[in-house]
Amino acid sequence: MSEKIVIIGAGQAAIQAIMTLRAEGFTGPITLVGDEAYPPYQRPPLSKAYLLGSFARERLFLKADNYYPEAGCELLLNTTARAIHRDVRAVELTDGRRLPYDKLLLATGAQVRKLACDGADLPGVHYLKTIADVDGLQAVFQPGRKIAVVGGGYIGLEVAAVGAKRGLDVTVFEAMDRLMARAVSPLLSDFYAAEHEKAGVKLQLKTGVEAIGGDGKVEWVKAGGRTYPADIVLVGIGVIPRDELARAAGLAVTDGIVVDRNARTGDPHIWSAGDCTRHVGREGHEIRLECVQNAIDQAKHAALAMVGKPRTYAEVPWFWSDQYDLKLQIAGLARPTDTLVQRGDPASRKFSVFHLRDGKVAAVEAVNAAPDYLIGKKLIAEGKPVDAARLADTAIAIKTLA
């Protein structure tokens, strides 16, 4: 009898696992449980082209609808798992049904961190994680509207850029003293702050939102002791891993489902991949990554392990963000103690920052500089010592440095 695989969560990691399982010759039934109304789709365009309205919804889907029956994959949408019964190897759904499994993949992703201040539940307060979120936001995302963006990270700034383009009156509130503080170096924070201001976005740094108010809907935001009029609030203050099923099932959970380098949990029948996991990164530290790269690569490794072909997951993480006509591409994980090497002039809107650690490239941030990003990623993977002066010298072709 062939083994049954159940996957909880219907995002990028889930579809990758299905593809790899099938590519590796797994022929048993696969059941995919997703709590949204849609089959697996790409989330990155949600805060970019999809919000702008230049990207039709059907283009978001990672596979055509007929893929699932053809791949022998049962798709249970609008369906939520309530519990994992490890003793009998079954997933219990909220409607009481039980799905037996031989192998289980938890690809539950992350959920948005909610704003906790007064008025945070007023109509007009939006989050951005799902198609439904963006559809709700789009209905009010009209020229002339005042939008208060809470959080100057990727999501907040991508929405700010789209808002500015669409003619909204945008103010970004960021509690830290610079934009994208968790993700990029200060040089990039300053560069992006200037770009947003040039586009008419107002930035309030070191300014946390204290309250939201209005008569039955959002009318104002109070931040840094001042009151700002607002029609819409968009909150982008990070995500938290959806690890509650795993925790309730007694699996190790520490701000994320703990997995080994084959994406396996402490239960030999259960794997986990994507935003919901905590794993040992290639540098030997426990990390949690929120990105497409991790969803894809970790899910591949989970699927390989599930079919008995485990390989150690140690890929270089990569990220990107589109704001205006600026493509930001990042590879590797920077640390505050890294030595920074700048290549190119921010004024040219094409430059990069290499992060060196022990004479080797540990991370690279590239703005409109794809070659620097690609070479940087290669240098990180190879771990070869580099010459900082040559990296900084734009007269030397970047290709010659790898």
Place this chain on the structure above:
Amino acid sequence: MAATYRASFVQPDGRTQTIAIAEGWSLMEGAVKNLVPGIDADCGGACSCATCQVHVAAPWGEKLPPKSDMEETMLDFAPDVRPESRLSCQLRMTAALDGIVLNVPKNQR
């Protein structure tokens, strides 16, 4: 519903899939949705991963818009790159491309 046009993806072993792609969609999107092997497109069309390369032979190559700087540089780092290499995420389907033939390279990464 937008008009659709045909594109044929030829694998290294000669197997060919002819699929319909809606006007305005990228050739990569058509390939991924129709399960064309070898077009991985990890980044979903953001021109960030160079895993959707195709080789576009004459006479189709000259019907395509020129490469952007970004596409050019991404291709610099892809395996098996030839003069006729393109990233299929950067190519939009139009009436002029109806019937286009695309060769999938042996190794995408």
